[in-house]
Amino acid sequence: MIKALKKSHSKGFILVVFILLFIVSFFYSVGNGAVKINLIDIIKIILKRSDSTDYQIIWNLRLPRTIVAALVGICLSLSGVILQGVMRNPLAGPNIIGVSSGGGFLGLVILILFPRHYYLLPVGAFIGALLAALLVYALAWKDGAFPTRLILAGVAVSSLFSAGSNVIMTFFPARVSGVINFMVGGLSAITWKDVGIILPYAISGVVLTVFLPNKLNILMLGDEIATGLGISVERTRFIFIIIASFLAGAAVSVVGLLSFVGLMVPHISRLFVGSDHRYLFPSTIFLGGTVVMTCDTLARILFIPMEIPVGIIMAALGAPFFLYLLRQKERYQ
């Protein structure tokens, strides 16, 4: 069935479905939680200010949280689809270039060693993510940064930072409980400020992808073919990796280590619309937002009044999905 859907008009149809899913999951997420609010009331509240509790819930809690969920999903998924493209490797994702472990390490340093400066967390995690990505790139460089070397350097740098994180947690076991939300990725304390942090990156990422799908398509054909078609391979690869690092770094700085979505969503999109980035980019954007919004809603409503971090839901759903992917032998041999 999936094969039959890959013609271009049906790709457009799938894209429309993804957009609809995005909108539905947005309103579903805003309307559901400890207090249920129906669609008509949501729209009324968004349009008109009032003093009701529902207004407070929607405007101060649900809306920023849902918007951040969507943006985080967009950033991480775009980052993943870009990295899988430049590295020509289906296992690439924001975690493979060290973004997650780098951001996680510096985040932990702030949360555990300097808990009084917790407000530095977004900046620190962002810087950590970018530094790790640059380190990976620098280590992989020798007459050019080739995908295999990038991935190996990424794995090495990631385990180095993870080790650092573990050292910190070993030495300060009493403080660990406070950082679990950050470690597994959670959206429980999101405010409009967080929207402000991640929005510029999400918008720039989306805008850039309008211009870059062809470049990435051609890069997939191999370095030499891409050079022959007039692409400066090294420069392009570097730019793509920087864009991906910024996107993932921004997401990590707001919600913590949620990078699995960046590995998963591009693969789901690819199964539906194929590998052409002109379709893959937009479908990844909408699907990424949908997945994180939906998982976060589930995280909120599954065990009311307990709330579990969205990262756990994501992993619980993502891992079985990944095993399913592995069984799709014809595509992943």
Added chain:
Amino acid sequence: MIAIETTDLNVAYGSRVALQDVSIKIKEGEIVTIIGPNGSGKSTLVKAISRCLKFKSGNIEIYNKDIYSIPTKVLARNIAVLPQVKNILADITVENLVSYGRYPHLGLGKRLNKKDKKVINRAMEQTGLFEFRDRYVTTLSGGERQRAWIAMALAQEPKILIMDEPTTYLDISYQLEVLELIKELNESLGLTVIMVLHDLNQAARYSDNIYVLKDGRVCDYGTSEYIMQSKLFKDVFKIYAHIYEDKENNCPYFIPYNIVQRR
């Protein structure tokens, strides 16, 4: 008119010298084949010319201009490159692939216009792939697949086509099919062709001129009749060969009868 000229080109992989003072000249409209034993530097030379490889010293000029002085996109409108290693994803159609050949002619984020589509269709017709345009490239036979890559190269509307072993992994009939196509394109479009071939008989049959590389140096250059002599087979390829005349195709061919004992 000289299409490509290299002067004293030196390339090294770490401490291993791959090319040493290689100077070649390729005239516009020629088919030039580079031959030589394994490790002689054939692929290195075409990679350097297609700017996939940085060289240590020397100079490469395309129509009398240093290749590194020309923006890579402008260069791609003049030279098309088909390397040995090519990736193809499972769901790229022939038309898709061929349309990538228009990339160097497009502005940032621009879409294909009418003229681009015309060029793409023509490239598919010239390579006999027009009926296959909606097929996935991975479902084509080896020969058709190579033709699809050539069609992509043609969509670049290049003056020069560089190919590294265009016939490798193909059955003999597909090998000839590809080489016939190259020859036809050379004659009809005036395309300058540089290629690396392993099969010396094919090199002799399809080339206007042949460069022989050995240990990273140019050791001989000339027409098929001049190159295909027992000296070449004995000194460069380490075989003894009988050389005959192919009257049908008007070129020399050889049959090896023994190996020169290596010490």
